[in-house]
Amino acid sequence: MTDQSKTGQAPASEFAAGEELPKAQSRAKVFVKKFMRRKTAVAGLLFLVLVVIIAITARAWIPYDPNAYDYSALYSGPTARHLWGTDEFGRDVFSRLMAGTSLSLSTAISASVLGTAVGVVFGLIAGFCGGIVDSAIMRACDVLFAFPGILLAIAVVAILGPGIQNVMIGVAVGAMPTFARIIRGAVLEVRGELYVEVARSTGCSPLRIMFVHIFPGTLQALIVNFTMNVGGAILSASGLSFLGFGASVTEPEWGAMLSSGRNYLATAPHMVLFPGLLIFLTVLAFNLLGDGLRDTLDPKLN
Template identity: 65%
Template sequence: MADKIRINTGTVPETEEVLPKPKSRGKEFIKKFKRRKTAVAALVFILFLAIAAILAPVLVPYNPDTPDYSNLLKAPNAAHWWGTDEFGRDVFSRLLMGTRLSLSVAISAVGIGAALGIVLGLFAGFYNGWIEAAVMRSSDILFSFPDILLAIAIVAIIGPGVINVVIAVAVFTVPSFARIMRSATLSVKEALYVEVARSVGCKNSRILWVHIFPGTIQSMIVNFTMRIGTAILAAASLSFLGFGANVTEPDWGAMLSQGRNYLNTAPHIVLFPGILIFLTVLAFNLLGDGLRDTLDPKMY
């Protein structure tokens, strides 16, 4: 009997390729951000300030507005950690309460300026034409003035006060956001997914806010963070010059203005507000630099 030859016509099963799981954007961002040690330290300091501002009414050891004429111009001691001012008020308590006022003014001003600048920049970059020309030429006019001089001019016209300081700082914040948003919009609107949205008949409003705007958020986050430091410095400068918060309010700039008369006899009145302003502005700038390096794909 002849041997039967069996021919296997079956196919050999291929080995399944196991694809790596996509990395979480949040985890990847945190991993990259941690490499920026100075930015991490700045973030910790800012969070500490924010918590202190929220809990300030509970944390203050003394009433920041109550004078104590038996402790005028006292140097830092066990009872008053950062000394007292010319009315015997505790400097530490006033600075702690001033943290709430200074941060709220800066964040409110930058928030208003960012909202206006983002809308103007989006329209300028998307529609071009006379809208772009009007927005950019207006921004150029505002850029021709130094920020602090423009703020002083605005407050001089509308009057002093915390609310007017917010308006003044917001005005000189608008053009920077408008210019950056226009540039980002011009770049994003040429992307393939935006062309696809146009080809399927999406309305301009949907293309603008659903497809283009999300692609510009990274640059806005960086600019927003760095502008807060500028706003804190501008608000303190206006208060120092008498255009901002009332001298009786626990504002960092107003405390500097009051303390300059006692530089020789009680330098601590100026020293501690000055250090706090310096560290806060530096922290926001370092955080902005860290976010820019982390969010920029060209860095990796």
């Protein structure tokens, strides 16, 4: 009896004559297949794609100039002429919200990118160096963690002065310790891997080891937390504008529109309803997308 008959394996010629060997799926196809099973994450992604399209193209198709006054239609509710009503100056709420999408979204994404970049650098240094450097960076993060994110952002903006750019810096400062701690934890898991030891033994510089060999191993945690942080950044930036630290009330920014509408909540609730609803749905979509990415990328959950 041959070895093939003992093991029950068919000879290679049978595969050639019959069915073909199954082809290995690429990692991208596997990821897409797993992600598509999570309906809420897909719904969040589709909504965010729509928001991005609106942010890019809104100025070309909105029905009214977002800063055009119409004193004949003050505080008008939703009508066929003004789908989402008008504000205290007769400006079309729908046009202002659509035009302000790019400002609100770009502010949140820029703040998240800035906070992520700085947090990643400090997290890599802390996890790779260890010892006193690690302790000093983590204690600094603990100090920042002692303050709520919105309160820390208010303190930064109060020092730098109001404005969209300073809001981005304030929100980024609030995000830095979170990313530093997440990346540090990921680095501690990766730095003991065999390929990192091989890089050390071949004489690679510490910077090359950190950014070329260790950093790619942290991307999974980074992508998930960045996605969820953008939603939090939208809330923080809108909250700062609502409190008067961010965009001025004349700019079509979601938080600023919410702030101006609160004074007319009893007489014109649509001025608060639609900006608040848009903020809620966008933040929810980012959180759903982040949950879906976490469930898809985490091998322990699969």
